Amino acid sequence: MFAEENGLHGDPRIKAISDAIRVVPHFPKPGIMFQDITTLLLDPKAFRYTVDIFVDRYRDKNISVVAGVEARGFIFGPPIALAIGAKFVPLRKPRKLPGEVISEAYVLEYGTDCLEMHVGAVQPGESVLIVDDLVATGGTLSAAIRLLERAGAEVVECACVIGLPLVKGNWRLNGVPLYVLVEPRLDDLECTL
């Protein structure tokens, strides 16, 4: 669901966050309007708003783990984890984590990739929030959900700064709700996602 439709209608912070995101056309390839959050990080107020909105939503939900998807999930996840007193668990590309891992493969446009989590980072029954900067097809987040569920955790929600419903009106990924602050901006140009 969009934050605006879920209690934050008219909240000026949402516009400030959206305005702070830079759209870079045709990156990494033609037709993609890349939503660049680095400009949001250069605006301390807007970055603060982003974290605050998520923290306000999740503070009383008994979440014990925030899992962040490498690499931009590492920027948004830890401040949320720190504010709600949860563990932070990095979900990483292959061979980065030094200890014993569990891996989950997922499909890319061409080929596959893999997400890994340390064995023992999450205990069965823990309530988990997954954080990434953006949700597009949902492939990465689906893999993240599968990893956490294989460890016996309950994924309460996936939170992203930017995203769209996966199919019109569908705000669930493998049954897990998706919470998004802003939609991708196209500026004046047409785009096919």
Add this chain to the structure above:
Amino acid sequence: MSATNSDQSVTDDRVARIASSIRVIPDFPKPGIMFQDITTMLLDPVAFKDTIDLFVERYREKDISVVAGVEARGFIFGPPIALALGAKFVPIRKPNKLPGAVISEEYSLEYGTDKMEMHVGAVQTGERVLIIDDLIATGGTLAAAIKLLERVGANVVECACVIELADLKGRDHLGDKPVFVLVSST
């Protein structure tokens, strides 16, 4: 692992808990390397919060306007510090990740070279910058990050890391730039 008492590192009750929360993994990524794994510290909310607080306490009055974090573990520690200081966070990334115009700095690895990149315009001339990474080993990565920031006219005030591998003497490879660490490991 010990928390040493010198003016470049810290003796504080919180440091003992932080030090003991870090896991050492032998022979990763290759035989002979004792890898300092901070992911276990991130599983201890008190230790993680204390880590951030120790850095924020040090830099709060130092007029830092930019915290630059080196991909990827610098992305975990840098943003909470930036938020607490009211500073910008600037990611320093591996090649071809940043979508806009970038400046690049090449640096040496044990075998071969690598490159780090920063967005053009992220940092203005004269800004006071803190560079963050989880660990300093040889100092090669931090030295390259310092060069990158100085090329845009920034004033690198200090480098800050959770852990220092003291035997590798990384701090001697940063020119005149000081490095502040919480835990020194030998």
